Amino acid sequence: MNETENQNTDARITALENEVKRLTMLVDRIYSYTHLGIHKPSLDNPEVLSGANPIDVDAKLQELIRNRDIISAAKQYVQITGVGLLEAKAAVKNMI
Template sequence: MEFVLLSAVLVLVALLSLSSPSGKIVSVERRLARLEQKVDLLLSHLGVEVPQIPGMERVHELIRQGKKIEAIKVYRQLTGEGLKEAKDAVERMS
């Protein structure tokens, strides 16, 4: 049940981001951040734990040490994300 709900939210977010013109990217990013917060709250309420990506603790350690650039590099290696996505993710973790 929880997986179906999470999958539906992620599909909706993907469709929203694909259909939005480039001028509204900031608005879509804000909406995505709010949706992510809501999904996190739902998962927490349901007691569902999302497995962490192995090695992500190294990213958190680098952030604590103030080494954001290194943290972004490690995040990209672990996830395969692009530079912008990795930078945004690391900044959210900070």
């Protein structure tokens, strides 16, 4: 690469880094609206980080659904997805 290409690449990388920072701030702002029932999902679950659908691969949630334990399953669903409890309960009922 010549010097001009390096400068262009550096400028694009800097622009992308700035955009990621801006988007991260926006997402954090959305999660700060707790009165809307929006909760940040747990990143402790490795499936969330891998891009797999955490609802499909969470063994604990699937077991609770098989046992028809709606309340515990809804709480687990909230932990996985970060949605509000009412939305989680409705989703669990749909899965059962």
